Amino acid sequence: MRYLLVEDNRELAEAVIARLLLDGHAADHAATLAEARDWLSVADYDLMLLDVMLPDGDGRQFLTEHRATRDLPVIVLTARSQISDRVDTLDLGADDYLTKPFDFAELEARCRAVLRRRSGPSRNEIRLGEALFDPGAGTIDYGNTTLGLRNRELRLLEVFARHKGQILSKSQLIDRLFSQDAEISENAIEVYVGRLRRKLEPAGVRIETVRGIGYRLTTE
Template sequence: MKFLLIEDNQELANAIGSRMRLDGHVVDHAENLEDASEFVATGDYDLILLDIMLPDGDGREFLKRHRASDLDTPVIVLTARSQVSDRIGSLDLGADDYMTKPFDHAELEARCRAILRRRTKNTKTTIELGGVIFDPVAGRLKVAGTLVNLRNRELRLLEIFMNAPGQVFSKSKLSDRLFSYDDDVSENAIEVYIGRLRKRLSASDLGITTLRGIGYRLDQNE
């Protein structure tokens, strides 16, 4: 998954980003609202972690604009404010959850997983399709009953496809989902990961179809 972290405390941002990247997620970090708006305008995110008190304004104004633009990206508000009225205000503006600093990072990760499951309308952690059992949370893949090891980006690429079988993803769309803004990505990076994933799925009934000039699609063989 790809997250946008909007947080001006560099130490906290580094801690959150490191934990999320260890789980295989891609994290873009904005230290202020101006940068956050640019990220949202040019990127596609699965979840936004939003601080309230930022150098150039109130994060709730960002949240208000975000929802007014009909963007449905889930948002978890992170703030030192603990008053009930603050929590209610953020939730009424469209926040999906609210965590008061300091918080436990394991709890934040659990809340992220819960929100993402609700978003995909999938209360189970595993996805089963075409002889494949995939658990993106645990990072486990079984193909024809055999456990297959995946590297982080292979895992997240498979997650994208497994959550939307039959949907076409362009190379630029996949690149945007797999890499952060600061990553130095070669032109053939997506082709390399697609090739690796095809090998991992070779014993299953699933295959990744290349639609030349358009993109890639996960298909189940007849």
């Protein structure tokens, strides 16, 4: 998954970005609303983490503008803890609300919950044919076998699973898996896809190569 963090507290931003990268996600950071608009104009994201009080404006106003043009899910991060603030922010279109200081485990759980609600299934697991993929646990179960996935394999499968049946180009996969400043070649994507493909074959989950276009996940 690819995240955009809009947060002017440098120390907090670095900690959040480091945690997201450690978990295998891609993440970009904007310290101002102007930078956030720039990032959104050049990249596609799965989720935005948005602070309320920023140097060049109110994150709530930005959220209102954002909702008028985009459907990107948003979790608001703020030091304000009053119920009225939470209600107002949710009414403006936020998908969730997290009060600072927060625990990284809770942030990750809320991100998963928002993405899960947006993708449809009410449970954390995603059914792939006869296999059951759990992004939170980083496992795929089939028959009596539980297969563990490495971070990059896990995030790659998560992208494919949420776009099952759709053709994804190498550039789209790079955009979903890596931050904007990462220098990743299409050959690297071929390597990651090859590793994941070999692990998934016994589970009846296939990653097909669509010549000249990209890859598509299918199930038996």
